[in-house]
Amino acid sequence: MPKQIARSLTAALLALAASTALTQKAAKLTIDSTKTVHPVSPMLYGLMTEEINHSYEGGLYGQLLGNHTFRGNWDLLSNGNAKAAVEIDKTTGPSSALPTSERLSVKQASPGNEAGISNSGFWGIPAYPHTLYHGELYAKTDLDSPLPLRVQLIGDDQVDTGVVLATTTVTVSPGKWQRYEYTLTTSDLEPSATNHIEFTVATAGTLWMQMVTLFPPTYNNRPNGSRIDLMEKMAAMHPHFLRLPGGNYLEGEKLANWYNWPKTIGPLVDRPGHQSPWNYWSTDGFGLLEFLEWCEDLHVEPLLAVYAGYSLHDVAVKPGKDLEPYVQAALDEVEYVTGDVSTKWGAERARNGHPKPFPLTYIEIGNEDFFDKTPGSYSGRFEQFALALRKKYPQYKLIATAAVQVSKAAEPDVQDDHYYKPPAAMFDWVHHYDDAPRNGMKVFVGEWATRSGTPTPNFGDALGDAAWMTGLERNSDLIVMASYAPLLVNVHGMQWATDLIGYDALKSYGSPSYYAQCLFAEHLGDQVVKSSIDGAGDKFFYSATLSSDIKTLHVKLVNASNHSQPLDLNLLGAKAGVAKMYSLHAGNFQATNSITKPELIMPVESTVQIAAQHTVPAYTIQVIDIPLQ
Numbered sequence: 001m002p003k004q005i006a007r008s009l010t011a012a013l014l015a016l017a018a019s020t021a022l023t024q025k026a027a028k029l030t031i032d033s034t035k036t037v038h039p040v041s042p043m044l045y046g047l048m049t050e051e052i053n054h055s056y057e058g059g060l061y062g063q064l065l066g067n068h069t070f071r072g073n074w075d076l077l078s079n080g081n082a083k084a085a086v087e088i089d090k091t092t093g094p095s096s097a098l099p100t101s102e103r104l105s106v107k108q109a110s111p112g113n114e115a116g117i118s119n120s121g122f123w124g125i126p127a128y129p130h131t132l133y134h135g136e137l138y139a140k141t142d143l144d145s146p147l148p149l150r151v152q153l154i155g156d157d158q159v160d161t162g163v164v165l166a167t168t169t170v171t172v173s174p175g176k177w178q179r180y181e182y183t184l185t186t187s188d189l190e191p192s193a194t195n196h197i198e199f200t201v202a203t204a205g206t207l208w209m210q211m212v213t214l215f216p217p218t219y220n221n222r223p224n225g226s227r228i229d230l231m232e233k234m235a236a237m238h239p240h241f242l243r244l245p246g247g248n249y250l251e252g253e254k255l256a257n258w259y260n261w262p263k264t265i266g267p268l269v270d271r272p273g274h275q276s277p278w279n280y281w282s283t284d285g286f287g288l289l290e291f292l293e294w295c296e297d298l299h300v301e302p303l304l305a306v307y308a309g310y311s312l313h314d315v316a317v318k319p320g321k322d323l324e325p326y327v328q329a330a331l332d333e334v335e336y337v338t339g340d341v342s343t344k345w346g347a348e349r350a351r352n353g354h355p356k357p358f359p360l361t362y363i364e365i366g367n368e369d370f371f372d373k374t375p376g377s378y379s380g381r382f383e384q385f386a387l388a389l390r391k392k393y394p395q396y397k398l399i400a401t402a403a404v405q406v407s408k409a410a411e412p413d414v415q416d417d418h419y420y421k422p423p424a425a426m427f428d429w430v431h432h433y434d435d436a437p438r439n440g441m442k443v444f445v446g447e448w449a450t451r452s453g454t455p456t457p458n459f460g461d462a463l464g465d466a467a468w469m470t471g472l473e474r475n476s477d478l479i480v481m482a483s484y485a486p487l488l489v490n491v492h493g494m495q496w497a498t499d500l501i502g503y504d505a506l507k508s509y510g511s512p513s514y515y516a517q518c519l520f521a522e523h524l525g526d527q528v529v530k531s532s533i534d535g536a537g538d539k540f541f542y543s544a545t546l547s548s549d550i551k552t553l554h555v556k557l558v559n560a561s562n563h564s565q566p567l568d569l570n571l572l573g574a575k576a577g578v579a580k581m582y583s584l585h586a587g588n589f590q591a592t593n594s595i596t597k598p599e600l601i602m603p604v605e606s607t608v609q610i611a612a613q614h615t616v617p618a619y620t621i622q623v624i625d626i627p628l629q
């Protein structure tokens with residue numbers, strides 16, 4: 001669990017007392033821990049990701065400056081009587097991937113009358129006390145002598161308006177484009193997000209700049225790494241895989257914008273970036289290797305989705321010759337992920353700084369290809385990808401994103417199903433897989449969410465999600481993996497309502513649903529045990545699993561009703577006495593956490609006496625760990 005349950009137990013109990021006035025009739029819950037039904041899929045809970053809602057740029061990607069490859073001008077700055085102009089120069093840049101640059105033409109400047117450019121990050125640049133920031137930039141000047149370029153992190157807080165929080169100087173040499181590194185160190189200050197950065201000169205002349213980055217410390221101190229608080233939040237979810245890189249982000253809006261992974265690896269200056277389908281530019285600073293290192297840092301497997309020739313608003317690539325380059329790109333991508341250094345792409349990965357191959361079990365072919373309405377298109381595309389992948393890599397399991405009619409040799413191992421529903425519909429959907437055929441093909445619920453809260457799930461959504469997870473666990477002989485989507489949202493840059501973890505430049509918070517998912521995953525168990533319920537209200541849900549190693553029964557109880565649910569318990573094979581309970585509760589569906597009230601709804605840990613009766617209060621999720629006999 002993230003930070004153990006700081007909220008006052010007294011307050012929680014008062015809230016519970018107030019909401020237990022209405023009671024349903026008692027239901028009989030029988031759980032027989034001596035009889036296992038089937039194993040729980042060990043990879044059941046994982047994460048799904050894509051560039052949406054500023055998930056990376058302005059989110060997980062540690063880089064703090066907005067528009068760092070100058071897809072538009074930064075703000076012009078002229079102190080005192082400085083005279084300057086700024087524009088995009090399409091004739092020069094530091095690399096073929098970044099052939100344009102920001103040109104600052106300074107007619108007049110002097111100390112105290114500096115000219116330059118400024119950047120306010122993604123809704124602010126976070127300033128932390130006593131912190132070392134690292135940056136790089138590419139620059140050139142038309143001057144014959146070295147040009148001092150001053151870099152300043154400046155506070156915009158009401159108290160600290162204009163205060164310089166950190167400063168350094170980069171000396172730009174005359175001549176060709178060159179790469180420069182710089183550092184900024186803050187001293188004592190109140191953490192804040194309301195800050196900007198300035199790059200200024202005090203001399204007339206022309207300065208070109210490109211690829212200007214700034215990083216605070218990152219998770220595991222990775223260069224070009226990830227934001228620490230978000231990584232910690234994901235680690236607390238106990239995930240087993242990361243589905244990457246999308247979602248629609250894999251497909252792009254047009255064919256030209258597919259996730260062309262070789263353009264996302266190598267030095268940042270060699271990554272051209274691309275238009276993401278979520279209406280903003282992706283620099284690809286957070287590229288394929290960064291995704292894989294994210295997996296490594298969380299100790300999870302990548303679940304690699306390969307582009308399958310279908311983009312959102314374009315005609316799909318025809319199976320056959322036209323599709324071959326995309327199939328080859330997928331084969332190369334798998335080699336980049338898993339090949340040893342003697343392979344072409346394994347060697348490339350080593351050159352990029354990661355000689356060790358990554359683990360892989362599942363490859364997904366495309367995303368939501370049921371949107372491709374051309375008859376037979378996905379079946380044809382899937383067949384071609386599957387045969388090529390199976391020929392070279394028979395060891396991997398293949399996931400289809402829609403029903404396919406293919407030859408035996410190309411049959412998918414798993415189908416990816418997606419569900420987005422409001423709370424009431426999600427409650428109705430909980431038993432969807434209970435009677436589904438067990439005919440060999442497994443299910444991956446690659447995207448799911450109960451959606452009503454904005455920007456993050458409210459408590460009604462958390463109840464829907466917890467209810468749904470009881471169904472995932474009960475059916476985990478069929479459902480091998482599941483991942484909520486979308487995972488991340490910058491609260492200033494939301495594009496899709498209801499996203500699991502919210503943040504701004506400085507802080508982040510878990511939604512009630514996030515905490516429900518942490519609880520379920522942490523207490524997953526490895527066997528589903530025999531159980532039955534009789535007489536419960538229609539908004540009551542449960543799951544019963546056990547962990548063989550720690551000899552513990554995990555009972556998950558979800559009461560989404562405004563009436564409390566008394567239970568007559570018949571627990572076979574469990575020890576009577578004291579058990580540990582984790583509760584998540586709110587007074588209604590609308591209650592939620594937010595960037596200003598991040599910990600309103602948090603799990604409360606307590607002990608319960610396991611007796612013949614147990615009552616689940618209204619609007620409550622409980623996870624109870626009961627020792628086995």
Ligand code: AHR
Pocket residue numbers: 050246247248249367368447485486496
């Ligand atoms: O999760 C948001 C979007 O929903 C995904 O990009 C897409 O796969 C689905 O339609």
